[in-house]
Amino acid sequence: xxxxxxxxxxxxxxxxxxxxxxxxxxxxxxxxxxxxxxxxxxxxxxxxxxxxxxxxxxxxxxxxxxxxxxxxxxxxxxxxxxxxxxxxxxxxxxxxxxxxxxxxxxxxxxxxxxxxxxxxxxxxxxxxxxxxxxxxxxxxxxxxxxxxxxxxxxxxxxxxxxxxxxxxxxxxxxxxxxxxxxxxxxxxxxxxxxxxxxxxxxxxxxxxxxxxxxxxxxxxxxxxxxxxxxxxxxxxxxxxxxxxxxxxxxxxxxxxxxxxxxxxxxxxxxxxxxxxxxxxxxxxxxxxxxxxxxxxxxxxxxxxxxxxxxxxxxxxxxxxxxxxxxxxxxxxxxxxxxxxxxxxxxxxxxxxxxxxxxxxxxxxxxxxxxxxxxxxxxxxxxxxxxxxxxxxxxxxxxxxxxxxxxxxxxxxxxxxxxxxxxxxxxxxxxxxxxxxxxxxxxxxxxxxxxxxxxxxxxxxxxxxxxxxxxxxxxxxxxxxxxxxxxxxxxxxxxxxxxxxxxxxxxxxxxxxxxxxxxxxxxxxxxxxxxxxxxxxxxxxxxxxxxxxxxxxxxxxxxxxxxxxxxxxxxxxxxxxxxxxxxxxxxxxxxxxxxxxxxxxxxxxxxxxxxxxxxxxxxxxxxxxxxxxxxxxxxxxxxxxxxxxxxxxxxxxxxxxxxxxxxxxxxxxxxxxxxxxxxxxxxxxxxxxxxxxxxxxxxxxxxxxxxxxxxxxxxxxxxxxxxxxxxxxxxxxxxxxxxxxxxxx
Numbered sequence: 001x002x003x004x005x006x007x008x009x010x011x012x013x014x015x016x017x018x019x020x021x022x023x024x025x026x027x028x029x030x031x032x033x034x035x036x037x038x039x040x041x042x043x044x045x046x047x048x049x050x051x052x053x054x055x056x057x058x059x060x061x062x063x064x065x066x067x068x069x070x071x072x073x074x075x076x077x078x079x080x081x082x083x084x085x086x087x088x089x090x091x092x093x094x095x096x097x098x099x100x101x102x103x104x105x106x107x108x109x110x111x112x113x114x115x116x117x118x119x120x121x122x123x124x125x126x127x128x129x130x131x132x133x134x135x136x137x138x139x140x141x142x143x144x145x146x147x148x149x150x151x152x153x154x155x156x157x158x159x160x161x162x163x164x165x166x167x168x169x170x171x172x173x174x175x176x177x178x179x180x181x182x183x184x185x186x187x188x189x190x191x192x193x194x195x196x197x198x199x200x201x202x203x204x205x206x207x208x209x210x211x212x213x214x215x216x217x218x219x220x221x222x223x224x225x226x227x228x229x230x231x232x233x234x235x236x237x238x239x240x241x242x243x244x245x246x247x248x249x250x251x252x253x254x255x256x257x258x259x260x261x262x263x264x265x266x267x268x269x270x271x272x273x274x275x276x277x278x279x280x281x282x283x284x285x286x287x288x289x290x291x292x293x294x295x296x297x298x299x300x301x302x303x304x305x306x307x308x309x310x311x312x313x314x315x316x317x318x319x320x321x322x323x324x325x326x327x328x329x330x331x332x333x334x335x336x337x338x339x340x341x342x343x344x345x346x347x348x349x350x351x352x353x354x355x356x357x358x359x360x361x362x363x364x365x366x367x368x369x370x371x372x373x374x375x376x377x378x379x380x381x382x383x384x385x386x387x388x389x390x391x392x393x394x395x396x397x398x399x400x401x402x403x404x405x406x407x408x409x410x411x412x413x414x415x416x417x418x419x420x421x422x423x424x425x426x427x428x429x430x431x432x433x434x435x436x437x438x439x440x441x442x443x444x445x446x447x448x449x450x451x452x453x454x455x456x457x458x459x460x461x462x463x464x465x466x467x468x469x470x471x472x473x474x475x476x477x478x479x480x481x482x483x484x485x486x487x488x489x490x491x492x493x494x495x496x497x498x499x500x501x502x503x504x505x506x507x508x509x510x511x512x513x514x515x516x517x518x519x520x521x522x523x524x525x526x527x528x529x530x531x532x533x534x535x536x537x538x539x540x541x542x543x544x545x546x547x548x549x550x551x552x553x554x555x556x557x558x559x560x561x562x563x564x565x566x567x568x569x570x571x572x573x574x575x576x577x578x579x580x581x582x583x584x585x586x587x588x589x590x591x592x593x594x595x596x597x598x599x600x601x602x603x604x605x606x607x608x609x610x611x612x613x614x615x616x617x618x619x620x621x622x623x624x625x626x627x628x629x630x631x632x633x634x635x636x637x638x639x640x641x642x643x644x645x646x647x648x649x650x651x652x653x654x655x656x657x658x659x660x661x662x663x664x665x666x667x668x669x670x671x672x673x674x675x676x677x678x679x680x681x682x683x684x685x686x687x688x689x690x691x692x693x694x695x696x697x698x699x700x701x702x703x704x705x706x707x708x709x710x711x712x713x714x715x716x717x718x719x720x721x722x723x724x725x726x727x728x729x730x731x732x733x734x735x736x737x738x739x740x741x742x743x744x
Contacts, residue, residue, distance in 0.1 A: 042312050045305040052297055065263065068282050072265045075225045076280045083220040083278065084270045090125055090209065091176060091193060091271070093118060098195040098207040101130060108139035108154075115141035124215030126190060127151070131158065132205040135167065142210075147187035150210070163192065163208070170194035171203050180275035181213055183239025189213065191272065213276075214242040229280035234266070236275050246281040343420075343441035346427060351376055351397055354436060363420070363443055365413030382411050396424045396437060407444070418445040471552075471572040473500040476565045483567055492548060492572075503570055507541035507554040542575065551579040593716075596723070616654060622647040675714045677707045683714070684721035691726050695733040699725070 026034065097114055100106045106114065108130065115128035119141060127142035127150070135158040142151045158164045163179075170177040179192035191211040197204040213233050221231050232243030246264075266279035337344065343360030347353060356371045364371070364380045371379075381389045389408065395401055401424035410420045420441050427436040465472055471489040475482055475497050482497045493499025540555050552572040561567040626643045629635035635643075681703050692699050 042305065042308040045301065045308050049298070049301040049305050052301055056298065068263045069265070072229065072263060072280055072282050075229060076265045076267055076278060079221045079225045079231065079280065080267045080269060080278050082222060083216055086124070086216065086220045087193075087211070087269070087271065090118075090122060090211070091195070094128065094193060094195055094207055094209045095176070097128070098197055101207060102197045102199055102204060104199075111139040112141050115139070119143050124211050124219050125209060126212045126215070127208075127210040129208040129210075130205065131167065131208055133203055135164065138205075149187060150190060152208075166192055166194045167206055167208075170196045170206050174198075174203075178272040178275070180272075181235055181241055183235045183237070183241045189241060191216070191276065217242045225280065229282055231278070231280045233269070234277040234279055236277075238277070241276075243279075245279075246283065343443075345371075345439040345441065346436055347397075347439065348436040349397070349434075351393060353378070360441060363412075363418070363441065364410060380410050380412070382409055382417065385409060396439075399426070410441075418443055419448045420444060469573070471499075472569070473497075473572075474559075474561070474567050474569045475500050476561065476567045477558075483561060489572075500570055503543065503545075503552065503554050503572055504556060504568065506543045506545075507556065542579075549576075550574050551576045593719075596719075619647050619651060619654075672711050672713055674709045674711055675717075676709060678703045680714050680717050681721065684718045684725065687718065688722045688725035688729070692729045695729045697729045697732050 026037075029037070097106075097111070097118075101111060111130050118128055119125050123143075125143075126146050127140065129140035129152045130138045132138050137152045137154055137156045137158075140152045140154060158167060166177055166179045174196055176196070177194045179194075181189040181191050183189070191213050193209040193211070195207045195209070197206060217231065217233055225231060230244050230246045232245050233241045235241055264279060264281040266277050268274045269276040269278050337357040340357060340359050343363045344355070344357040345353060345360055346355035353371050353374045356368055358368075361368055361371070366379060376390060376393055377386050378389075385408070392401075392406065392408070405421045405423040407419060407421050409417050411417050421444050423440045423442075425438050425440075426434045427438045429435050466487045468486060468488065471492055472484070472486045473482065473489045473493075474484040480497045480501075482495065482500065485495065485500075489499065493502075540553065542551060542553050544551050551574070553575045555571045555573075556568055558566060558568055622643050626635065626640060629639075681701060685699060685701055689699060
């Protein structure tokens with residue numbers, strides 16, 4: 001190759017973009033190699049990234065840990081000395097107060113005053129108390145910010161607990177004792193200083209000083225130390241009492257070796273001891289030039305790794321999405337086909353079966369392998385229906401199938417037959433071309449059986465209703481539509497609702513008051529709930545229909561029609577023969593009652609004549625006597641009036657007898673009126689007394705008091721009583737009993 005050509009090629013390679021070169025190289029690789037590179041390149045980048053991170057941070061931490069640790073140790077020791085000196089100063093001041101209290105130089109009031117001065121002067125001191133040898137608080141003062149539960153009222157006796165324990169320890173050791181604070185208490189724990197008191201060598205109590213641990217930290221730690229470190233006070237179990245700490249590193253970074261070391265230092269606070277630890281933790285700071293260089297290296301590697309991982313992830317994700325979508329669609333369609341209760345069959349354009357689903361196989365009993373590839377005649381066709389099925393198949397293949405489907409009989413593999421309905425539609429592929437015919441088959445054996453049973457039941461029911469000797473009609477409320485009418489109704493009233501509405505209106509009023517305006521009557525059940533109407537007892541009335549010349553017994557009830565409307569059913573039965581028989585029977589009964597009364601009166605005629613003879617004879621005698629005395633002028637006006645009154649009473653008696661007999665034999669319709677039982681019995685006894693006296697029978701009667709008023713016909717009741725008494729007297733007379741034993 002000439003030298004100039006090689007130079008031009010080199011220039012072309014140099015000038016080519018690396019990205020373009022990478023694209024061309026990547027496109028030339030096989031899919032297998034692309035997948036390998038897509039996996040290995042991110043892995044290599046991640047490993048390089050981790051190596052850089054480890055080396056950078058290892059270098060930085062190795063250089064700075066020692067220097068920072070020395071600085072933290074020095075500052076913590078300094079802060080601990082400041083806190084220790086502050087506690088010793090407060091201890092010395094409290095010991096002076098305790099010495100004055102032991103020497104009885106101050107009383108409780110002056111003690112409280114000096115305690116208030118100390119608490120106000122030193123903010124870390126929260127409370128000062130004087131406790132005697134009986135554990136009773138003699139004097140005390142607490143800061144206003146002290147929690148009420150931590151205050152000690154004067155006269156209070158120490159309860160078992162930390163204070164009582166430290167009180168006993170100070171009494172035993174005979175020297176000042178600091179308590180051991182505990183983290184996590186509510187309210188916050190206080191540091192207690194118990195200084196014993198002695199009176200002539202005997203224990204006389206303690207002076208209790210309580211320090212706020214947070215106040216010791218705030219006022220005892222130098223500000224320059226608090227600015228550089230997270231300073232905290234811990235208890236003996238490393239529980240945080242006051243201060244703040246540096247948040248621990250995330251769990252994902254703790255696996256790195258340099259993160260296990262924390263730049264911190266802690267020492268016990270003297271004179272409290274190991275019960276109170278002072279710890280300082282250095283805040284994180286910038287890493288300097290080397291750290292920045294390693295940081296940018298890490299950033300570059302991170303960007304590279306992220307780009308590689310994102311590219312690989314997107315490539316893999318797209319492939320997985322496509323595969324998952326294909327699998328989901330395939331599984332979904334397969335699940336639908338297997339879960340459908342409708343049988344599906346696919347025929348190609350030649351009429352060959354190319355597909356059947358599980359439901360179609362379950363219906364016919366033939367397996368998919370036995371059906372796929374079959375040509376007409378198919379094995380599930382009945383031999384007797386093959387000509388019809390061939391014709392239907394030809395229509396199906398030529399696109400002349402009915403949209404609503406058609407019903408066929410299908411033979412199972414075991415020889416049983418069931419009814420099915422087939423629906424045919426063209427099968428169109430993704431390009432819009434028809435590739436065959438899709439047929440859906442539904443088993444309608446049970447619906448067909450139910451429909452046939454319902455049809456037969458309806459026919460039987462209609463036959464029974466048509467053969468009834470009663471008119472049956474059903475009409476909805478508020479409408480003139482006739483929902484049902486049997487043969488007898490149509491023969492009486494025709495095919496409309498005039499007869500139905502007329503019977504309903506006329507049945508609502510007495511038959512004697514029926515008129516044409518009855519059609520406008522309002523339904524008495526209007527406005528009630530449907531359930532109340534349908535559950536109501538059926539109404540039963542008798543009406544006379546002039547146009548038919550018949551008496552009808554009308555029974556009506558409400559029911560819910562098949563379409564949900566409220567309807568009224570009316571059943572009318574011809575009762576004309578029964579009414580004629582009842583009228584004839586009533587007339588005969590009236591004639592029998594009249595004959596009975598006449599016979600009774602005929603039998604009582606002689607007795608009545610005898611009864612009337614007595615008042616008439618008395619009237620004659622009174623009149624003759626008065627006439628004689630008047631002619632002889634031997635009677636005065638008073639005797640005349642008395643004789644006339646007696647004559648009038650005898651005439652009234654005769655008139656009453658005649659009136660009772662007349663009323664008794666009078667023929668009339670029963671007239672029910674309110675009547676008293678005693679009056680009816682008295683009238684009957686007086687009428688029957690004539691017959692009883694004629695037969696020499698004695699009558700004794702008793703009527704109970706306060707009997708209710710009866711609504712009856714008094715004449716009919718009296719007739720019954722008279723007949724009973726007459727029969728009794730006749731029986732006694734026929735028996736020929738002695739006169740002394742003839743009684744009723």
